[in-house]
Amino acid sequence: MSDDILIRRDGRAGRITLNRPKALNALTYEMCLAVAAVLENWRRDDGIDLLILDATGDKAFCAGGDIAEMHRSGMDGDYDFGRRFWRDEYRMNAALAEYPKPVVSLMQGFTMGGGVGLGGHASHRVVGESSRISMPECGIGFVPDVGGSYLLARAPGRLGEYLGMTAARMGPGDAIHAGFADSFLPEADWPDLIAELTRTGNASITATAASPTPASPLAAQQARIDRLFDHGDLAGLVNALQKDDSDFAADTLKSLSRNAPLSLAVTLEMLRRLRAGALRIRSALELEFRVSWRIMEHGDFLEGIRAAIIDKDRNPRWRYGLSDVPADAVTQMLAPLGQHTLNFE
Secondary structure, three states: OOOOEEEEEEOOEEEEEEOOHHHOOOEOHHHHHHHHHHHHHHOOOOOOOEEEEEEOOOOEEEOOEOOHHHHHHHHOOOOHHHHHHHHHHHHHHHHHHOOOOOEEEEEOEEEEOHHHHHHOOOOEEEEOOOOEEEOOHHHHOOOOOOOHHHHHHHOOOOHHHHHHHHOOOEOHHHHHHHOOOOEEOOHHHHHHHHHHHHHHOOOOHHHHOOEOOOOOHHHHOHHHHHHHOOOOOHHHHHHHHHHOOOHHHHHHHHHHHHOOHHHHHHHHHHHHHHHHOOOOHHHHHHHHHHHHHHHHHHOOHHHHHHHHHHOOOOOOOOOOOOOOOOHHHHHHHOOOOHHHOOOOO
8 A cells, every 4th residue: 555545444443544745635546546445345344433534744634636647648648547537536436425334534724626525525524723625626727526516516505606616715614604514623632533533433423522613704705605606607607796896706706717717617507407406426426527528638627737737837828718608618518428427336
């Protein structure tokens, strides 16, 4: 087993600890496969009552997926590595969300993208004072994935649109309000909580040990967010923001202007479709995979990674402008994949 992820038994618990603190515990393909394998191994193990997901270091639980290899292969015209990574990762996300035993996640610092796919689907999600949770994919020409669209679609009002499209970071109070976390506990108390979990195998103590939930700035803005983001397409949303004279609207428009317009439009449509149907984690992941399959070849993903990670010039050249994303481009990105449809077998 790689030192990047530490998997072991500890009392009544199975422990999974991300161990790449210098890389903000970014999730590699090998780490993803290791998590998937141990979830299967522990599923029917009577010696394990619950699972604990945590990470080393104080800066991040997991700042996302390790996407540098996807960029390298994609630039060479090889899209299979990324598709294989995403397929296996999404299956792992579903396994976590549907796990028959309690899963406790402790999400300190940055929890972004792929980190949400790990910690955000646990049954008992703990945040602390340093927690900063976000879905920043639209900023790199992608869409909220790893089941993030499922969490966003379930968020109160139109918070899902706001969080998924602006990549806004949630502190602990916001994360609990939006449904990305369950309990707040000061991080100094986490070792004692882990010790009690491993001793008893009783996940319910995460709730009894919790401290009062911090205030949520997002909750205070809920009514404004619901009004501004209640639009069926990106052009209507942008128009509403432009007409609103509040600082909040101006800041929101500035955030959207940094992100890939095609990704924004697709995200808006994904959330609409998920809310209109039976909202299940597998439905969300299957819809996300339609985008993942096409995003390197037909979207802005490679350009977004170039600007943010490779050249770091922060000057991406997106395919479309904020007000001119063709409707058929969105439809094509979300079209069924036929024989390539994501399955969970």
